Amino acid sequence: KQTKRWFLQARFDAFRNYINNWILWVPGNSYWTPHNIQSVDSKGLSWHSEVRFETKKIKLQAFSTAQMAYSAPMKATANSLFVEGRQLMYIPRFTANQSFSAAFKGITVILQGSYTGERYTSTDNHSKLPSFFLLNLSAEKQFVVKEMSTTAYIRINNITQTEYQVIAWRAM
Numbered sequence: 001k002q003t004k005r006w007f008l009q010a011r012f013d014a015f016r017n018y019i020n021n022w023i024l025w026v027p028g029n030s031y032w033t034p035h036n037i038q039s040v041d042s043k044g045l046s047w048h049s050e051v052r053f054e055t056k057k058i059k060l061q062a063f064s065t066a067q068m069a070y071s072a073p074m075k076a077t078a079n080s081l082f083v084e085g086r087q088l089m090y091i092p093r094f095t096a097n098q099s100f101s102a103a104f105k106g107i108t109v110i111l112q113g114s115y116t117g118e119r120y121t122s123t124d125n126h127s128k129l130p131s132f133f134l135l136n137l138s139a140e141k142q143f144v145v146k147e148m149s150t151t152a153y154i155r156i157n158n159i160t161q162t163e164y165q166v167i168a169w170r171a172m
Contacts, residue, residue, distance in 0.1 A: 007052040016043040018074070024088060026081060026123070027168070037073050037082055044069035059103040066096040086125045090167070092117040094131075112136045121168040132164035 001008045022040040025032045046067040053060045071091050073082040087093060094117035101110040117131045140153035164172050 005054055007050070007054075010049040011047070013046045013048075014044075015046070016041070018042075022088075024082075026089065035081055037088075039074040040071055040088070041074050042069060042071040057104065059101075061101045062099070064096070064098045066094070068094050081123045083124050086123065087120055089121060089123060090119050092119045092131075107139065107141050110136075110138045110140075112138075116164075127168075129165050129168060132162055133160075134158050134162055134164070135160050 017040075019040045019042060020038065022037040023034050024037055026035050044067060047065065049062075049064045051062045069091070070093060071088045072085050073088070075084060082088070094115070096115040097113070099110060099112040101108055103109075113133060113135045115131065115133045118128045120128045122128075134157070136155065136157045137159050138153055138155035140151050142149055142151045158172075166172060
């Protein structure tokens with residue numbers, strides 16, 4: 001939907017993929033090794049939306065995405081590390097991102113948040129990393145001199161100082 005000052009777009013998707021020969025890197029004692037999963041069933045739902053309001057002086061925008069995904073081996077062989085029907089390692093079942101921006105007189109301020117759900121760290125889904133939420137803030141200003149433009153910006157990542165791990169035992 002779009003009017004002179006407003007723009008609204010939303011999309012909801014459902015997906016299902018059957019993937020042959022999925023290569024997944026698995027942590028070992030001192031290094032990661034690739035493992036071939038013969039067939040993977042990946043299915044889920046996703047949401048995307050954008051809202052924008054604009055006048056001659058200001059521009060406000062909000063974006064959001066969310067995804068719920070289930071990715072699991074369809075068949076496990078006798079010597080496979082992976083368990084049939086169990087969520088694959090390090091692939092979160094739920095992720096979401098949201099950003100808000102406001103632009104006025106060439107200065108744009110952006111607040112961006114992201115959520116990452118629990119991720120399993122074992123192929124049998126017995127151990128996992130907790131979910132986490134990160135919040136980032138940035139401001140930028142574009143400068144145009146003759147036919148050249150440049151942007152100066154400042155960004156503060158993880159303004160809430162959340163402690164989290166993307167990979168087990170490796171704090172961020």
